[in-house]
Ligand SMILES: Nc1ncnc2c1ncn2[C@@H]1O[C@H](COP(=O)(O)OP(=O)(O)OP(=O)(O)O)[C@@H](O)[C@H]1O
């Protein structure tokens with residue numbers, strides 16, 4: 001029996017994998033699709049929409065004789081130089097027919113109804129699934145006519161091919177999509193909301209994968225872990241996956257079961273902190289951005305001084321890579337974005353990440369920064385409180401290079417020198433008054449006396 005880690009971590013379940021729970025939701029959603037023709041599945045980011053669609057819902061629809069397409073996206077990458085009429089239609093067409101040996105120029109000319117009819121002929125699809133439909137709002141917010149045309153074509157294609165449709169979207173985009181969804185056949189909005197994991201679902205997500213490796217995750221241990229993860233409420237599936245992967249890795253594989261002893265010392269903040277840290281490693285490797293800038297952005301722009309989550313309109317200062325960094329961080333479930341009044345706001349994906357980020361940033365700083373840089377950081381964060389400035393004797397040890405220093409560090413050094421200079425001047429003046437001035441006075445008196453006596 002394989003002892004590979006059975007917990008998949010922060011990615012969606014694939015078509016070939018088995019969801020350890022949510023049979024009820026899969027059944028309800030499948031029935032709703034069959035009854036209503038067009039259904040909108042919505043949930044917060046990372047709740048498990050893609051996972052549910054790709055596993056049990058696909059399976060159930062297939063069992064009902066309603067073969068679904070795979071989860072299509074309106075943001076499918078397109079070959080350069082192709083002149084298409086509607087990028088969203090073209091994206092679905094590529095997803096549906098891209099591997100059928102047709103020429104990109106021909107695909108680009110198709111209306112969605114033609115593409116769907118052709119795909120159905122070849123594959124016998126009955127249900128059209130589109131995942132992450134919110135991308136239609138985010139890719140090019142200004143192309144309103146293209147969006148309207150897309151939804152008209154979608155409605156026409158569903159009617160013409162007598163299809164069912166399941167559309168998945170993040171909660172926060174539901175309102176903005178409303179206007180377009182009215183262009184679809186049937187009732188304008190039949191929705192199904194997927195919640196985060198309840199206790200029983202979380203327990204199954206913890207125990208079942210282990211048991212597939214013939215390892216018992218004991219009831220007590222699983223309950224203890226759920227208590228730690230839930231903090232009184234629901235469990236975020238992303239966090240569950242991150243923590244369980246870690247528990248499996250750290251578990252003494254010579255033990256027959258994963259018991260309370262393997263779980264009691266698990267610290268969720270530390271596990272999430274390590275996930276944060278590893279994700280940043282990947283980000284830095286892939287996009288070659290300055291890790292310190294990204295870490296500082298997390299702490300300064302997404303967390304208040306008093307340790308609460310806060311929102312920001314700006315990403316880390318990494319120049320033209322800003323958008324890409326933000327997208328990656330969202331994909332890693334470290335941040336979440338929200339479109340309000342035409343602006344995109346960013347925040348930590350979960351309250352739980354506050355402690356994880358702060359703790360992990362501290363550890364990283366101690367490892368990677370000189371002690372004066374840590375002081376500079378605190379100085380900057382605490383409204384440039386002068387009590388953090390370096391005294392003169394410590395300034396002597398700061399290397400005289402401005403290479404790779406951040407702006408606040410240069411400011412910090414400048415201020416420290418100024419402060420040290422002021423203190424020195426103040427000390428000098430005080431000494432002058434205390435010692436030099438009285439001595440000079442004595443000298444003056446002696447001179448006057450000598451002159452008078454002469
Ligand atoms: N039923 C489940 N039980 C346990 N873990 C799950 C479950 N569903 C999803 N997950 C885990 O939750 C995370 C997010 O899953 P998924 O990508 O399916 O969510 P999503 O709602 O599609 O997110 P997004 O809004 O980013 O598209 C992944 O780490 C996945 O492994």
Ligand SMILES: [Mg+2]
Pocket residue numbers: 012049050051131132
């Ligand atoms: Mg998804």
